[in-house]
Amino acid sequence: EPEVTQTPSHQVTQMGQEVILRCVPISNHLYFYWYRQILGQKVEFLVSFYNNEISEKSEIFDDQFSVERPDGSNFTLKIRSTKLEDSAMYFCASRPGVQNSPLHFGNGTRLTVT
Amino acid sequence: DAKTTQPTSMDCAEGRAANLPCNHSTISGNEYVYWYRQIHSQGPQYIIHGLKNNETNEMASLIITEDRKSSTLILPHATLRDTAVYYCIVPNNQAGTALIFGKGTTLSVSS
Secondary structure, X not given: OOOOEEEOOEEXXXXXXXXXXXXXXXXXXXXXXXXXXXXXXXXXXXXXXXXXXXXXXXXXXXXXXXXXXXXOOOEEEEEOOOOHHHOEXXXXXXXXXXOOOOOEEOOOEEEEEO | OEOOEOOOEXXXXXXXXXXXXXXXXXXXXXXXXXXXXXXXXXXXXXXXEEOOOOEEOOOOEEEEOOOOOEEEEEEOOOOHHHOEEEEEXXXXXXXXXXXXXXXXXXXXXXX
């Protein structure tokens, strides 16, 4: 069964550094999402992406964050200048173009900012 | 998004059916009910979704009341590996809309 893959599984970075988290959504999906989960807290929506542009974003997704689909397969989340509070699990998800189809999530990247 | 209410936690004996309730009294129109679960810190896993008819797949059954104000997720024979946080989500009906996760129900399956 096709799945969403995320790399790396764990990334450690120093405060102030830029980090790029990578995702390969399921191949025929059209909607792409990033979520994060701070340790012990609930899964929080960051941003959704459709037709090469952001379709929806939360208040968490500020100017420090950006997303890109640089080619036909990858979907990336960039954090420009990481802060300690960016430490979290980051999940990518995708869904087909059929309305009401479910999202499928990857297993996440654990980001640790030191 | 319609607000959902779930119990904070539930216990179930291994091999028994686990029935997880969800209230969504403000559900409207063509809004679907989705169920996901999260095992430890893995990515949320899709279980099942439905509109108004009962649904069944290889993982679970979803029973939606006739007025659609509540639903129950049924794991027919719970195993230890079903221990997880279960989320009931009712997003608005806009195409591609994101799912917003609440706190869910922590299901503990014990032997």
